[in-house]
Amino acid sequence: MLGKSARADWILLIVFSVLVLTAPITLTPIGAGYPDLLQKFAIYGIFAIGFNILFGLTGYLSFGHAAFLGVGSYSAVWMFKLFTMNAIPAVMFSLLMAGLFALLIGYVSLRRSGIYFSIITLAFAQMSYNLAYSVLSPITNGETGLQVRQLAPADRGPDYVLKLVDEDLRWVDQAFGVVEEGIPITNLFGLKMSGYPGFYFSAVLLILAFYIAMRITRSNFGMMLKAIKSNQNRLQYTGVNTRPYLLAAFVISGMYAGLAGSLLAVTDPLAGAERMQWTASGEVVLMTILGGAGTLVGPVLGGMIIKGLGSLFSSYNENILNQFFSFLPEPVREVAVGISALFVGEGWELTLGLMFMIIVIFVPGGILQGFTNIIRMFRRKKPNPAPAKSEA
Amino acid sequence: MAILEVSDINKRFGGLKALDKVELSVEEGTVHAIIGPNGAGKSTLLNCFVGRLAPDSGTVTFKGKSLLGLQPHEINQAGVSRVFQTPEIFEDLSVLDNVMIPAFAKADGAFKFNAWHRISRRAEVRDEASDLLEEVGLADQSKMICSALSRGDKRRLELAMCLIQHPKLLLLDEPTAGMSRADTNNTIDLLKKIGERGITKVIIEHDMHVVFSLATTISVLAQGTVIAEGKPEDIKGDPRVQEAYLGGVHQ
Known part of the structure; x- marks a missing residue:
């Protein structure tokens, strides 16, 4: 019996991986087999899987998850601007920043539950959105958005720090003597992250994200999260301190959003504040509920449907x-x-x-x-x- | 030796004096019933034991340690489990999961970040939970989702959830409220059976049949004060008790 459910999970993982990796072939007949859209599927799939760890398992509905998406994108673009166009450090840094940001927001907003929790997270996200447009412009480049630019001239003056949003440094790439012509695109140790390689990079991370979510769902930790959703009061009287469980779920889910945000930046090294707007937060809620909250595959499916039909219908x-x-x-x-x-x-x-x-x-x-x-x-x-x- | 000691507890809700200088001492190994007419303050008193309500003044000590100011989970970790008036269970989870969760809480403490290993790896917990379900008569339902259980079964399940933690003190808030006579008798039998484990129990109950079948000591609460305390035989004949029940709110 025990072995059986574990085997079912492995089968699910293998089927999921095969479907994701063969998507460029299988989705061609319905007109979705081009890398840009497929990459979007994978990225928003990651976003929705992560959102589901919080919402699907604990029942806490965050209305501000787009803030972590935005933080992930900005962090990634800064890595591109300062250090290297390689995608790996950017992804790592985004995960770290989104995690820290989620820790902060989660610590405050998890003092409340239900609608109050949703409102507090929404307020935080809108605050981040507005800050990105105003006082944080030196970091976010305001309305223009943060972009990868050409390298700063070699004879840059001492005030180059002020021009960082317009002139890049890419210390690591420069140290390795990478020659740039025009504005560079992201890469994975030299492999250009555009077209199908770009999709496969996101696809592998999607499979990894799915696997981790599966482990979490089947673990002790996951069971406690489900118990919180079912009856938090009983769980507290059962000797469980629910706050750290919720905070851990919130941070994990924020890091998933950060990963999605960094992948958006890998696809197109540009980060704008609109990525943090409440409509973006609402979209991931729709994806998760549409596909099936609390299930593993549902959120990915929901993301595909919304992004796929969206691009189809709006064309x-x-x-x-x-x-x-x-x-x-x-x-x-x-x-x-x-x-x-x-x-x-x-x-x-x-x-x-x-x-x-x-x-x-x-x-x-x-x-x-x-x-x-x-x-x-x-x-x-x-x-x-x-x-x-x-x-x- | 007293396991739970309550002294001089006062609690007001606005102008209403819910608890007035309550003194109570629960001896280890006994079944201590707290009875009293509606509105006597029984549930308020119980809520003061488990950290749901903070009394205005007074002390609650469990095994020599104060319980006041502790969170519900800390009180549980100290060894106090509670059965609610309406069964509080994890309705969306399976019966077996319901019993395994308290076992994990007991084994892992108030928080443990164990997000990688499958639950099924912990066979010892699963086996203990299955054995306990067998004992309370829910073995056949162990894979069922709890919301489908009958009220009596939910009560049995909640008891199993408390028992798997091997509590030192078990608080039961009207364990037979809203049950049919048959279910009530089943519950009495079950409580008698688990009585053999020697867990100290505090029972709040309306139903005299239940009280006199189980209790070894009875405290009578009326209008926020303990008006009588003693063995069941003594309480039965006490004129103050009869007055509190018959002269007070008629049942």
Whole structure:
């Protein structure tokens, strides 16, 4: 029995890895097989998996996780500007900074639970967003956003520290005598992080992130987190100090967000404050709930659906709709195009909203739960059904 | 030897004096019942033992150490477990998990960051939990999600969750409240059975049938003060007790 559930996890991990690594082939027929979008899938998958460690396991709904995404991006870009275009140090530094930032915010906001916790995290994120635009401009470069620039001239004066946002140093790269032509792109020990190599870098980290989340979910620590969600009062009377458990979950989940943020910067070495806005925090909540909060695969699925459909629907315009409805007679077609145009392009969020409502009302467990229900429906027809309680 | 000593506890809620100079001493190995009419302050008193309420004045000592100002988890780690009036369990988790969590809390302390190893590695905890479920009669339900259990089963489960911690003192807040007669009798039998383990118990109870089946000592609380204390036989015949019950709030 014990060995069986462990084996099921290994199978899940292997299937997940194969699906992720073959995504460039398998997703081509539906038009999602290009590296930019795939990389987005992987990055937001990591973000959502991490968010789920907090929200899915403990039930604490953070509305400020985009702050950690932003911190991760800024940290990564600073590593590119100061030291090296290699992605590894940037990722490490982002994890560290996001972790520290999460420790600080978590320590304060976990003094409350429920809606108050959500509001405090939201307030922190909005504060970070506004600070990034104003007083922190020397670090964030304000509205322009922090970017990788050309190297500072060799005869830079003593005031070069003030120009760091516009002129880069890249000490490590320079020490190794890396020659730059124009603005460099990120690399992994020389391998350029664009196109498919870029996707595979994110994909490997996604698989690693998934594996770690799986270990956490199945561990003692994970069980305590689930117990917090189920009945925190009882857990305290059972001798467990719930605060450090929550803080640890918050920090881990913040580090996942930081990792996602650094990967966004690896893809495109530019960090802007809009990455920290509350809409970005809200998006990861939608991804997690849509896919299935508390499940392992659900959040990744939710991220893919939102990012995938988002890029699909927002690329539609009236011309495409006219073609699509060309089988209809003229007046009917105009009405059909007029109505459906509201839901595409800029109006794609309307579709997202509708989809979210339908899922939450009819399959509150998320899309993954929907799949499980369907499978169970078919199984029930067979005699002697196995009690299927999927935790995947 | 007294394991729990309460002296001169006062607690006010606004103008209401909920506890008035309560003195109580629970001897080790006894089953000490606290009875009294509705509103006598029984639950308030219990909440003062477990750190949910802070009394305005007075002392609560457990094995010579003060419990006042401690967090609920610290009091539990000191060896006090509690059964609630309405069973407090982890409704979304399986019956077995419900019993394993307190066992981990006992083994690992108030916090341990053990996020890498699978729970199933700890077979000794699992075996102990299974044995205990067998004892309380929930072995067949061990894989069930708790929200599906009946009220009586939830109570049994909560008892198992407390017992697996081998508490030195078990507090039971109306363990048969809202139960059918059959379930009540089952619970009495179960409590008698676990009585063989020699755990000191404090029971708050309305139901006289339950009290007189289990208690070795009874304290009667009325309007925030202890009006009588003694062996069940003595309490039964005490005129002050009869007055508190019959002259006070009629049941």
